[in-house]
Amino acid sequence: MNTTSPIDIYNSFFGFAERPFTLVPDPEFLYWSRAHRLAFTMLEYGVMTRTPITVITGEVGAGKTTLLHHMLSSMSEDVIVGLISNAQGSRGELLQWVLHSLGVSFDPQASYVQLFQQLQDFLIEAYSEGHRVVLIIDEAQNLNVETLEELRMLTNINANKDELVQLILMGQPELRDLIDSPQLRQFAQRVGASFHLSPMDRDGVAEYVAHRLRVAGGSGEEFQADTSDLIYRATGGIPRLVNKLCDLALVYAFSADESVVTADTVSAVLRDGVFVGGVSESGIA
Template sequence: MNTTAPVDIYNSFFGFHERPFTLVPDPDFLFWSKSHRLAYTMLEYGVLTRAPITVVTGEIGAGKTTLLQHLLKTLPDDVIVGLISNAQGDRGELLQWVLHALGVNFDHSASYVSLFQTLQDYLLEAYAGGHRVILIIDEAQNLNVNTLEELRMLTNINSNKDELVQLVLVGQPELRNLIMRPELKQFVQRVGSSFHLSAMNRENVAAYVAHRLRVAGGSGHEFSDAALDRVHELTGGVPRLVNQLCDLSLVYAFSAEEHVVSEDTIESVLADGVFFGAVSLNGGQANEA
């Protein structure tokens, strides 16, 4: 069976050239809410000023990874980037993650001191070649006190007055709480730029939805105001949840041959139990299990 046909019909019905709401981070759909613009500005500021450590936090699905991908597209050619996603482990294991991310060959049985020397030699060689190295750690809330302290030690590698590696840590709000622990006082002192990416308000949700619809080839008016009220209420303004609910709502509208998603469309999605991210009726946080 051709599983792509329903998506083609869905797009043709609304006049889209691609799905406006997917769960895969896509910089082409990046929406610059005030919070996202500030978060990106702080990311860029940290990179341009060569801050030893930059930290960006936000709820699951708030758009952190999309911002990262946009940043990667804009970095100059002289920047070497090592990207680590969801790193875990303890002392020594993180150093192996770092070497892997930078594409450095090393002996897996080597001691910690040898591995550190291998990294230092690589950073010095990159610096001598006119390059600077940025190490980006995504899902950094999975690190612990020991590994964060290990990362801080990397920022002590320098040549004269120039630091040889910059760290960018991106993670969920727990990362912020972790960093503020008394044991990490020295780590905090190395943070030159930080920002917490908050969820969108009702106005931003409406602008976000319209933006993605237009980027996909639509008019931007495929959702009624009442429907957008419900989208904001049910998702708490978290972009990933907005994408889930809006995508399902477009499927339901297409099935009913309606070119505008109404509040009734949203209620039908809820009634059928196909949207698992709805905010609970008691005002709790969205369930993203």
């Protein structure tokens, strides 16, 4: 009985050690475009200078989570990290999310004051032991004015001249619009580092595709040069969409027993409608 999976056959056919294009964030495949380098620099700058609040935004699939994972893998041992993904809820519930992310046990029935005191005690103890605490909120565009103000209040907890907790907010472009609203003037003033991660241009897409092919064990030339324009126009230069389209193009080439992906291959993927969520002239389809 043949136990070889279709993915194994796909990889063997092209000579890949692993799939070059997946939808799962993988720091090993991180492509350092100019925008990604600047975004990561701002993340590092925010952490190293103890900036109260750092904000990184970008479209869905722009590579924010991949950058975040890369940063987490390079954090020094003296940093305590709390990661909250898609936090929602009213006043007080956010404190529970924060305590849970930091591994602090708490009574769900405790009052807001008790929870705040418990967090403050944890931060003071961590500081006294030489640790820095970084709280990361992913998908922060889902927060509202009230919860963002609650987060800002956490940055008021300090010892001497040092912040006891630093905030990093990662989110979609709506997060920037929210922070720019008049109700959040005080919050905006606490943002010491920010960057918006823009999509790649056409040349960036070509380099990105070749980079991922090489990291996966290929030559980087499995896609012909004339595919770049088609891929860019269909994806808008958004990495996750590029991954999806390129993966499907490799499947099509494999099915046709073709060792390279041509413009005709990419056109067939687009024509057959198997690539969904792409970019139209008016935006995301």
